[in-house]
Amino acid sequence: MKAKKIIALALAICLIITAAAACGDKKSGEKLKVATSPDFAPMAFVDTSKQGQEQYVGFDMMLAKYIADEMGKELEIMPMSFDACTTAVSMGTVDMAISGFSWRQDREDGFNLSDFYYPGDNESDQVVIVRKEDEGKYTKPEDFAGVKVGAQTSSLQESLCQEQLPDCEIVVVGDLGTALLQLKKGDFDAMAVAKGQADVFMSNDDGVALSGFQFEVDDKYTANVIVMKKGADDLTKEVNAILKKAYDSGVYGEWYDKAKEMAMSATAQEVTMPDESEGSEEAGEPSTQEE
């Protein structure tokens, strides 16, 4: 039995060593590790025609690249689910998370948040989408009396619904893709989303349209922030300085247009659509995301 245990131990060690040797990814140079959830066009998504770090595209990825370049570090994107992003920040696995986070009190309490950055221009629209047949049906808050409106759980849109559509019945949803299915299926009749999101939805899906209603929003709640570990004050300062530089140079709008164009062509390419060349003109609407 003793021999067996020794063999067991030896084998276990072998396993670990081979595993370690198989992928000896040694640290090289200074890296800026950024967590993101790349399933969220146009902020962060994957260009499936590319490989490795190259494949992560979108507004947030351009911003991450910009920050890394400004810091003189090599960018390493670590993809993970949205929930895992904040875990990664608090564990110290990554330096920051850039994934369309919007400002929230609990995030402010638990993390160091950067100053706001704006996908697109200095304002961003929040709208309500409906099924195609209801297009333009709801234009005033009173129109929503008794109507079921879907909104992501603890999102900006949810609080906007509570404030500005007091008579509606809010249906809380998890992920946006599923929510879109629920809307089309009839689980609810309208859905509150960011305008940029709505544009991507509508470009890929003929079954949804704008309701005709638009929320009134305060800048503070619509811009995005970068999430960093609580207490990483030097890093936060550095990031804020870089954000200011990016804002002053006016690249946000350009990035956002580019990101949106890429997102819209994700389904459109190869599927021949005669007047596809107009695609880029639709882009340009500023937007903020709340996952």
Next chain:
Amino acid sequence: MDLSQIGPNIVKLWQQYWQVFLLEGVMNTLKLTAIAVFFGVLLGTLVAMAKMCRFKVVRFFIGVYIEVIRGTPILLQLYIFYFVLPELLPFLALSPFMWVALALCINSSAYVSEVIRAGIQAVDKGQTEAARSLGLSGRQTMLRIVLPQAVRNILPALGNEFIMMLKETSLASTFFLGDLMTSYLLVGGATYLRFEALIIAGVIYLCLTFPLSKVVAAFERRMARGTAD
């Protein structure tokens, strides 16, 4: 919901993204599964041996190991392996893929060890008693009498473990490790044709698991035939 669009959308997605699903998704899923089950079986065999050894202390700790792993969700284990262990063991320098593969191996080992233990203990005690009374040593009894019969119980169950693991690797998509479920997230996230992407991924999973489960079932029948002798 407009069902008429789903068919054409699936075709459209498939034409554009079949490589993402098949070349990346399926390959990575099979790779993860193979690694997890192969090392899981090796480790699981050792764990099973330790679980049946005569030292009480060893049995106790192995029992704890098995209970902890079988008693906690695999997703939780992935989080621990992905976030906590790299901090505790920085000298290992594994890639995220390998950490998750390691987590799946460890998970698999606990289940496999129970399969092996159960398979061995399912062999009738009379077999051991008869062998010992015919003068075979304990080691001979194990190797020549008990194990050959236990293999009959164990192998089909290992096949099922492979199928289970194939489905559980989908949790690797939490960290976008390129498995089939990641393919769904990426394609669905870029195009917002999530339902269509889900269906494609689901059909591929079925194409993988269905033939496998048929093979395991056939194998099981084959193994059962031997007992009639």
